[in-house]
Structure formats: structure tokens, C-alpha cells
Amino acid sequence: MSAKDQTPLSYKDAGVDIEAGERLVDAISPMAKATRRAGVMGGLGGFGALFDLKKEGWKDPVLVSGTDGVGTKLMLAFETGIHNTVGIDLVAMCANDVLAQGAEPLFFLDYFACGKLEEGIAESVISGIAEGCKQAGCALVGGETAEMPGMYPPGHYDLAGFVVGAVEREQILPRMDDMKAGDLLIGIASSGPHSNGYSLIRKVVERSGLNWESPAPFANTTLGEALLTPTRLYSKAALPLIRSGRIKGLAHITGGGLTENVPRMLPDGLAPRFDRASWPLPEVFRWLQAEGNVAEDEMHRTFNMGIGLVFAVAPDQAETALAELRAVGENPVVIGDIVPE
Known part of the structure; x- marks a missing residue:
């Protein structure tokens, strides 16, 4: 031994x-x-x-x-x-x-x-x-x-x-008691997929035959660098509007996309209605959808589709809110409204 x-x-x-x-x-x-x-x-x-x-x-x-x-x-x-x-x-x-x-x-x-x-x-x-x-x-x-x-x-x-x-x-947001049918939804842009849907993204890249060093089909950089574009921080754009009292609710668009995250700021009886043609779809999402043959609804419940943050505002506050967001460098868009569920 x-x-x-x-x-x-x-x-x-x-x-x-x-x-x-x-x-x-x-x-x-x-x-x-x-x-x-x-x-x-x-x-x-x-x-x-x-x-x-x-x-x-x-x-x-x-x-x-x-x-x-x-x-x-x-x-x-x-x-x-x-x-x-x-x-x-x-x-x-x-x-x-x-x-x-x-x-x-x-x-x-x-x-x-x-x-x-x-x-x-x-x-x-x-x-x-x-x-x-x-x-x-x-x-x-x-x-x-x-x-x-x-x-x-x-x-x-x-x-x-x-x-x-x-x-x-x-x-404190959301102010659910103030929400009404007819209120507008204002969106500001994401920088890409942010940090959601990457299990699907990796499957799409695998199917495409590309690697992370390949030129990105949708950007002037490598595929890896393009898909590692970091999530946007929205504090500096949103805090002035929050403190002004102009907005009734705010939704951060993460996993589940617009269809699952915007309803989180709404009371029972109200629902969001989106106009999908109202904002430009970033090329990264077009490529992912085409390369992976991903259904439209699956795209919208997996990815933010180009909208990272959504504000709910009364119609008479919308123009002021849009102007304030433009003043800090955003390009806000009215992407829909609130309707009876």
C-alpha cells in the first residue's frame, strides 16, 4: 500500500x-x-x-x-x-x-x-x-x-x-387607473435583438452555414460583432418624461416582444393594438426571419422587432412627448393605441 x-x-x-x-x-x-x-x-x-x-x-x-x-x-x-x-x-x-x-x-x-x-x-x-x-x-x-x-x-x-x-x-408607473381606450403608444428604437431570442438566433446562424467571423448579411461588420451589439439604456430618454407626469405607463420590450410586454402595463379590460407598418423593421430581423423561415407571429413574440421601449400617453400629450424625445436624440414613433380588450 x-x-x-x-x-x-x-x-x-x-x-x-x-x-x-x-x-x-x-x-x-x-x-x-x-x-x-x-x-x-x-x-x-x-x-x-x-x-x-x-x-x-x-x-x-x-x-x-x-x-x-x-x-x-x-x-x-x-x-x-x-x-x-x-x-x-x-x-x-x-x-x-x-x-x-x-x-x-x-x-x-x-x-x-x-x-x-x-x-x-x-x-x-x-x-x-x-x-x-x-x-x-x-x-x-x-x-x-x-x-x-x-x-x-x-x-x-x-x-x-x-x-x-x-x-x-x-x-410610480404604470398609472393604471388613468389608462383609457384611445391612449396612444409611442415606441423608441432598439439597437437590435438586445438580449432576447439568442437561442433561436444561434439556431438560425447554425442553419445559415455562416460563422461569427463571416461578414454580417445585414451590417458592415462581422456577424459576431453585429449580434453582440449591446442592449440600449433608456434612462436618460425616459426619466424627463416620467418626471413631467406626461406618461401613464412604460414597457421595456424584452422576451415575449411587444405582444407580451406592453399588456403588462395595462389594466384588465384594455389591450394594445399595434400598427406594424408604422416603424421600420431593422435588417437583422428581416435576415433572421428569412434565414430561419420563422413565422411572423413567432418573430413578434420572440424579438423586440426594432422597438425597445414603449410609452403610453394621452392623445393630448402625445405631440409634446414626441417633441421631448426628439430633443434628446430619439426618433420616436406612434406605433399603436390602446383599445377595449
Whole structure:
């Protein structure tokens, strides 16, 4: 019988490199600092993150929280080696959701899990998270980087995000009691599929015979880069309208498309009616539909089809709302109205 191996073991021998984790924290600290806002108390490294609502001037705030991930869009990042955009997606999927309740995103935390910490990859992902926080106007106040040997294949990781926002009590959306048949639906553009429908997208690409380095049939870049275009952040466009009291409801168009997300802001007895010819369909969706022979209704319940955010407004407020959105660089379109169910 052989003698038991008595070689001293360390955490690094088990696959966890504490020093690499510390170097990552040092690298990302300036990124987090660049997103700081007045209410943030302290810095990275505490057991929890503190935020002072009073210091930000809130009067009667209600907190709104949200959590989400990026889904199988991560597979494109693994396969292309492009890791600096999925962090933007992560923030957007969370921040746009709390925005739909009328809330300004205040602070964000992330969870990054991998089998082995590859510093270039982790730093690239978190740089995207910091960029997303800048675009949303929220602070990156902390998170968790988990190195778990054996849990993930080499080069793979998982992401989750957590956002907390606030809204003054009288500005909470949707205002379902105010919704009426005849109210209009205003849409603003998405940047593409955002972070939804990527299991279907990957099947379509597989059928097409193209690879991620192939020229995209619908854009002047590679297919991988085009399909990794990050989700848009809508805070800066939507918050002025929310605070003006001009809008009655807001829908973030994620999985389920317009047909499933817009009804979430409507009371029983009312339904949305869309004019699908009222906005231009981005070429990426034309290509996906043609290449995958995807039915029209399946497209509309899987993808946002070019509309990332929808506002519900009274008819007499529509022109003002459209003008305010144009003033901040949007190209808003009346995409339908609200009718009896």
C-alpha cells in the first residue's frame, strides 16, 4: 500500500487564485469610481454597499429593485472572444426594467462566476458593466467574483446583475387607473435583438452555414460583432418624461416582444393594438426571419422587432412627448393605441 501524499496543499492548488482576485479588484476599482454618484457612501470592499437617499434629495421615495442576466447571448461572447459588451447588456436588462416602474436606477451590483479567473476576460466584462452604469446614470457599488473550479468549462462564465432604483411615490408607473381606450403608444428604437431570442438566433446562424467571423448579411461588420451589439439604456430618454407626469405607463420590450410586454402595463379590460407598418423593421430581423423561415407571429413574440421601449400617453400629450424625445436624440414613433380588450 502506497504512503499517503503529504505534500502541503493550498487554495491555489485547488484551483482558486486569491492573488488573481485581488489584482482584479485593483483593476476594476477605477472603473467603479468613475460611476460614483452623490448618494454612494464608502467604496468597494465592504460587506455591503451603503447609499444615502436623503443626500440625493429624494422626498418620498419608493425603492424599486430588479435582477436579470444576459442569457445565451453569453455563448456568443465565449465563441467570438468579445467580452466587453455583455456587461452593458447586463446593466441594461436590469436598469430598463426598474425604469418601467418610473424608477431612476441608483446603484448596481454584479455577480461574475467562472471556473478559473482569467484576468483579461473578467476585466473586460466588468469594464462593460461600468460602461453600462455610466449610460444608465447609476453607480457600480460592488459585486461578487466567484472562482469555482470544475463548475464551468475553460473560458466560460456566468453573469447576474442587481439594480436598486427609486421613484417619488406620486410618479410610480404604470398609472393604471388613468389608462383609457384611445391612449396612444409611442415606441423608441432598439439597437437590435438586445438580449432576447439568442437561442433561436444561434439556431438560425447554425442553419445559415455562416460563422461569427463571416461578414454580417445585414451590417458592415462581422456577424459576431453585429449580434453582440449591446442592449440600449433608456434612462436618460425616459426619466424627463416620467418626471413631467406626461406618461401613464412604460414597457421595456424584452422576451415575449411587444405582444407580451406592453399588456403588462395595462389594466384588465384594455389591450394594445399595434400598427406594424408604422416603424421600420431593422435588417437583422428581416435576415433572421428569412434565414430561419420563422413565422411572423413567432418573430413578434420572440424579438423586440426594432422597438425597445414603449410609452403610453394621452392623445393630448402625445405631440409634446414626441417633441421631448426628439430633443434628446430619439426618433420616436406612434406605433399603436390602446383599445377595449
